[in-house]
Amino acid sequence: MESSIIYVLSVSGQPLMPTKRHNKVWYWLRRGLAKVVRQEPFTIQLCFETSTYTQPVIVGVDTGSKTVGVAATTNGEVVYQAEVYLRTDISANMTQRRMYRRHRRARKTRYRAARFANRRRQVEWLPPSLRSKAEATVKAVRLIASLLPVGKVNVEVGNFDTQRMQHPQISGLDYQQGTLQGYLVREYVLEKWKRTCAYCQARGVPLELEHIVPRSRGGGSRESNLTLACYPCNERKGQQTAAEFGYPKIQAQACVPLKDAAHVSVIKTSVLQQLRSLFGDAHLSVTYGYETKYKRIQMLGLPKSHTNDAVAIACEMGERVKPREEVYQIRCLPRGQYQRFNGRHSEHKCWAPRKVRGYKLYEVVKAKGVVGYIGGRREKGSFIIKELSSGKKLIEVAPSKLERVARPTQGWMITRKPILENLRKEGGASSPS
Ligand SMILES: [Zn+2]
The missing domain is CATH 3.30.420.10 (Ribonuclease H-like superfamily/Ribonuclease H)
Incomplete structure (x- = not known):
């Protein structure tokens, strides 16, 4: 196991070069010459002036x-x-919010002014x-x-870069001779023919670059002479051109370049x-x-x-x-700063408190040999533990059985991968990869 990297900030908070010298860092921390500013990724800030020489x-x-x-x-x-x-989860959450609001307006509640018409979108608006x-x-x-x-x-x-497709001379040696040119052309042809065999429309099978006019009959290797074919079609076509093979349209299609690739x-x-x-x-x-x-x-x-x-x-x-x-x-998380948590007017406090049995939502925990985050809590009953990468439900477990691994910070849940994999192996609940 390689030693982990410790990130270092200067007195003024500017990032310096990271270090692997753990002994030195612990010495600084013990002597009060540095302080921890972030647990994950582990970052320290120096309390003494140093040279601020860095490499980009x-x-x-x-x-x-x-x-x-x-x-x-x-x-x-x-x-x-x-x-x-x-x-x-954002669009699903917003649909739900819209539904709640619609129902709330139909109930007998305080007057809310109609506000659907006084909103304006910014120029660079995104959904x-x-x-x-x-x-x-x-x-x-x-x-x-x-x-x-x-x-x-x-x-x-x-x-791929369409500029380079059209003007191969503007780029370096790699593009003009062999290797990278091959990659560029292949990706381009795959995209242009939508990863489908041009002759039998087969998808999801290994596809070969196919010369519409075969090389033996003087066809070149430019992308306008290339299409995709599965192995059987390529074999059957043999030394024929696409027109002779019974597909005259393919030649015309190949000459049309991909618009904005x-x-x-x-x-x-x-x-x-x-x-x-x-x-x-x-x-x-x-x-x-x-x-x-x-x-x-x-x-x-x-x-x-x-x-x-x-x-x-x-x-x-x-x-x-x-x-x-x-x-x-x-993992990116909702911050949870909503009107419903403030409850200034008639909004009821009908949600779980910030902590249930000492745990917040999205804390990383270990239980029954599984590591995941808390995705659901109950005042009375078991908690729901979800997988870190996919968000799928792993287990339901009583809160007393939980062991805390990490807490979320700044709208993020940050963990290290190999540590979690080691933990997972203990319980024997590993999946084949
Ligand atoms: Zn085919």
Whole structure:
């Protein structure tokens, strides 16, 4: 087990380079030369002046609609890796709130002015579910910037770069000869033909790049001559062109380029905009999925995961780094600051108190060899424990059997991955992976 990284802040709170020298850190803490400012990720602040020399840290962000991967590298070493689980309950919660309000208005309650017509949307308005996702992604990067001296942020926006498809001469050697060109073309053709065999419409089977006019008959390897075929179709077609094979339309279809391949989603646009205003245009760069895939598989030899993708995004071309064994798991939570908790007027206090049997919602607990968070509490009866990554219900257990692992902070539940896996093994309730 590698030793974990401790993040260090200067007297004024500026992030310095992180350290692995645990003995030194404990010495400082014992002598009162430093203080703990954050438990998870473990961060200390020095109480004495030091040189504030730092080397820039590069952050990689793998955006997603449910899980976001973030990683930070410096000097060929990964110094931070985290998986962020975004909230997916917002639209359901808002539907419920709307329903409650509708019912409440029908009851005999105090007068509430009609307010549906005096609301105006801001220019950059996003639906609440998407806004929460964009903000949580930016917040995850802001957390890194509060721990480490961030010099550059790389964000993956789309699968491939259409600019480079059209003008291959503008880019470097990798694109013109072999390797990366192959990745770019493959991803492009997969997207263009919607991952379907062009001849029998088969999906979910291994697909091959297929030359519409075969290479033996003078067909080139440009994307306008390529389509997708499953192995049986490719074999049957053999040395024929698509027209001879009985599919004259495919040739015409192949000549039409994909419109805007790097379709950047609403979330990504918002994330880029916010990161740009935080770090500045010069410190933000945009990468593409095919580059990530190439770097992850060919350069780093890593399996697919959100954090491994983030490491690949943070890496420079040709850089070799090893991912950390320790990955932070961050789950975004509702803060729970609602009118219903204040109850100023006739709103009844008909909800559970902040603590039930000494526990708050979303505390990470261990019980019956299982680690999860408290997803439901009862004044009399068992608590519901849910899984950290998926939010699925694991067990129901009496509160007296619970053992506290961590408390949520600042709208987040932060835990470390290998520790939880070790804990899970004790109970024998492990799942095959
Ligand atoms: Zn086929």
